[in-house]
Amino acid sequence: MRTRRAATLADVGREAGVSAMAASAVLNGARTSSRISDATRARVLEAADRLRYRPNATARGLVSQRMNTLGVVAMHQDNALNQYFLELFNGVIHGAAAAGQTTTVFSIGDWNEAPRRITEFCDGRIDGLIMLAPLLGPDAAEWLPEHTPLVSVHGNHELKGVVDLQADEEAGAFEMVRTMLAMGHRRILHIGGPQSAHGALRRAQGYLRAHAAAGVKAAPDHLVHAGYDTESGRLALESWLQRHRGEPLPQAVFGANDAVALGCMDTLHARGVRVPEDVSVAGFDNTLLARVARLATVQQPLAEMGRRAVEILVARVDARLRDRPWQGPNKVVFPTEVVPGPTLAPPSPVSRPIH
Amino acid sequence: MRTRRAATLADVGREAGVSAMAASAVLNGARTSSRISDATRARVLEAADRLRYRPNATARGLVSQRMNTLGVVAMHQDNALNQYFLELFNGVIHGAAAAGQTTTVFSIGDWNEAPRRITEFCDGRIDGLIMLAPLLGPDAAEWLPEHTPLVSVHGNHELKGVVDLQADEEAGAFEMVRTMLAMGHRRILHIGGPQSAHGALRRAQGYLRAHAAAGVKAAPDHLVHAGYDTESGRLALESWLQRHRGEPLPQAVFGANDAVALGCMDTLHARGVRVPEDVSVAGFDNTLLARVARLATVQQPLAEMGRRAVEILVARVDARLRDRPWQGPNKVVFPTEVVPGPTLAPPSPVSRPIH
DNA sequence: TTGAAAGCGCTAACAA
DNA sequence: TTGTTAGCGCTTTCAA
Numbered sequence: 001m002r003t004r005r006a007a008t009l010a011d012v013g014r015e016a017g018v019s020a021m022a023a024s025a026v027l028n029g030a031r032t033s034s035r036i037s038d039a040t041r042a043r044v045l046e047a048a049d050r051l052r053y054r055p056n057a058t059a060r061g062l063v064s065q066r067m068n069t070l071g072v073v074a075m076h077q078d079n080a081l082n083q084y085f086l087e088l089f090n091g092v093i094h095g096a097a098a099a100g101q102t103t104t105v106f107s108i109g110d111w112n113e114a115p116r117r118i119t120e121f122c123d124g125r126i127d128g129l130i131m132l133a134p135l136l137g138p139d140a141a142e143w144l145p146e147h148t149p150l151v152s153v154h155g156n157h158e159l160k161g162v163v164d165l166q167a168d169e170e171a172g173a174f175e176m177v178r179t180m181l182a183m184g185h186r187r188i189l190h191i192g193g194p195q196s197a198h199g200a201l202r203r204a205q206g207y208l209r210a211h212a213a214a215g216v217k218a219a220p221d222h223l224v225h226a227g228y229d230t231e232s233g234r235l236a237l238e239s240w241l242q243r244h245r246g247e248p249l250p251q252a253v254f255g256a257n258d259a260v261a262l263g264c265m266d267t268l269h270a271r272g273v274r275v276p277e278d279v280s281v282a283g284f285d286n287t288l289l290a291r292v293a294r295l296a297t298v299q300q301p302l303a304e305m306g307r308r309a310v311e312i313l314v315a316r317v318d319a320r321l322r323d324r325p326w327q328g329p330n331k332v333v334f335p336t337e338v339v340p341g342p343t344l345a346p347p348s349p350v351s352r353p354i355h
Numbered sequence: 356m357r358t359r360r361a362a363t364l365a366d367v368g369r370e371a372g373v374s375a376m377a378a379s380a381v382l383n384g385a386r387t388s389s390r391i392s393d394a395t396r397a398r399v400l401e402a403a404d405r406l407r408y409r410p411n412a413t414a415r416g417l418v419s420q421r422m423n424t425l426g427v428v429a430m431h432q433d434n435a436l437n438q439y440f441l442e443l444f445n446g447v448i449h450g451a452a453a454a455g456q457t458t459t460v461f462s463i464g465d466w467n468e469a470p471r472r473i474t475e476f477c478d479g480r481i482d483g484l485i486m487l488a489p490l491l492g493p494d495a496a497e498w499l500p501e502h503t504p505l506v507s508v509h510g511n512h513e514l515k516g517v518v519d520l521q522a523d524e525e526a527g528a529f530e531m532v533r534t535m536l537a538m539g540h541r542r543i544l545h546i547g548g549p550q551s552a553h554g555a556l557r558r559a560q561g562y563l564r565a566h567a568a569a570g571v572k573a574a575p576d577h578l579v580h581a582g583y584d585t586e587s588g589r590l591a592l593e594s595w596l597q598r599h600r601g602e603p604l605p606q607a608v609f610g611a612n613d614a615v616a617l618g619c620m621d622t623l624h625a626r627g628v629r630v631p632e633d634v635s636v637a638g639f640d641n642t643l644l645a646r647v648a649r650l651a652t653v654q655q656p657l658a659e660m661g662r663r664a665v666e667i668l669v670a671r672v673d674a675r676l677r678d679r680p681w682q683g684p685n686k687v688v689f690p691t692e693v694v695p696g697p698t699l700a701p702p703s704p705v706s707r708p709i710h
Numbered sequence: 711t712t713g714a715a716a717g718c719g720c721t722a723a724c725a726a
Numbered sequence: 727t728t729g730t731t732a733g734c735g736c737t738t739t740c741a742a
Contacts, residue, residue: 006502057480059719125412414735
């Protein structure tokens, strides 16, 4: 019995000799006024089972104005989503499962595509959207879809109508650099993230504030900005070292994130510089990368942030469906924490020059 | 103007003073018999722009029987999807974007939930489903949804109606172990994956065939089975070493996959055993884990497999919509390849005992 | 060139 | 207790 389409309520009703509504009442627990006689119920159930009836989510969604599906949008680089995404996404999946939602992912190569792509995406197939690390200007409020509740993680700007989840990156960077300074490091190089990302700027601010708090002057050329990926880290450190040939090596390198820090370790390794004997290295995020490489890093509770993003988004979807305004906070900040590791140790008393 | 719902075709039509069909013809390029006058077209476009009209995907899906959305189901462990998933998923996302599809993910904690969860999931919200490393018995053919095209990656059984993508794991394991034997290794321990996973069995077969081909007898206790995750690898090797106290260390450990191999490296590290000086280690999959840890491994083209899975699935969805049978292959096998790395080196002439 | 009507599969009113 | 009717937003005949 190879039919192209799945059985519908009408089919079940016909098979059971009742109307489609009766079948609906039995199968999908619609709260129509009254109940169904046991005989009818049994016939319907039997017919549904025989026809392998499954309610059609699209039709339901059209009626109920809800698909029980959340969207996630993230940026990919070189056609690949990164570890940061995976950690957050694990939390999202977990939270979505707990809330009975499914999750639809789409990725964009550049946030400049966002106005078009996000608008296309918010076309009824998802009830709400989570934006991961969106690089959107303040003008985004103008084009962001009005009818889809939005939550961002590590948003760049506070946008009207978008609930944003942040980690306290400034404090995390501060603590990490404070730790380095307390160990005795003085020449700490920070390979920061893109200047277009406010999070990267906050990390750099933490770096500077730690120096100020310790009364140590940070050399201006010890703070540079690059990308957020491994290759950027590799190249940024390599070119920095070439520019500073003959000068003493930095005592520590603080990467914008774990991927960048690993890129830096590659560069050091390729030059025969030992970590941590010659140079200490630390990252940021505490992704799996850091755990595998035993990299000192700053923990952000990414999985938890993903879960919370879902919770808040579902609450907003519920509220919208009942025409209630969103009562919750517009911003949530999560704590960060230094994670020590064998890549971070006190500086060596003698310093090698760069060649 | 805060309305709860987005503008519909009817709204646009009303605003432009034409029928909803005219608006549909203009905006959604419906191929209704004739064309629209330029004046009407302009009015409709203007109204749509003013109302920020977006076609509703759910309504379209109901009519066209297609949501342009593909499903992906994978298993999570400890509430987390793993690297294997991420590599494949990157390919899926890439392929889906190229085919104009979005991707809906759901994860299950155990493949025993699959009959219920997959059935629920295939309810019209997705046009087709990709199953990643499904552990399904041959009976699955009975309950798998009839009306949703299915593709599996690393399927366990050939299932009627399911197109399966495999990598040649047996050959990959064979080549890796052949390489080890050629280097002079004789005591090669294989920490295999779960015996319920046929892929794990094929890797073990490759291990055995390489020994046979080299005329080397593999000690039976040098092939054990455990889980596919890091912790399993760690524990499996630790307990193996405890069971073999006093005997010489294995010269090489071949993990069921990269995660297991890293767990083995943890165990060796904790015991002060050096890699590769005392023991060589290799993994399988060539995930990011291996690349970060510079682990010797066997490459499977996971991203490409994800892309191909999408291509095939979309072709099947197209075919079904036109009531055409699927003409393509029911199985595709991808090549594997040994990736060398500094964790794999010739054995040391002296062998330390296990303590 | 345009509009009216029907229907995708479902649910929610109301009537019988 | 059950069936009829209408409608979610869209597309597709078919008639004007």
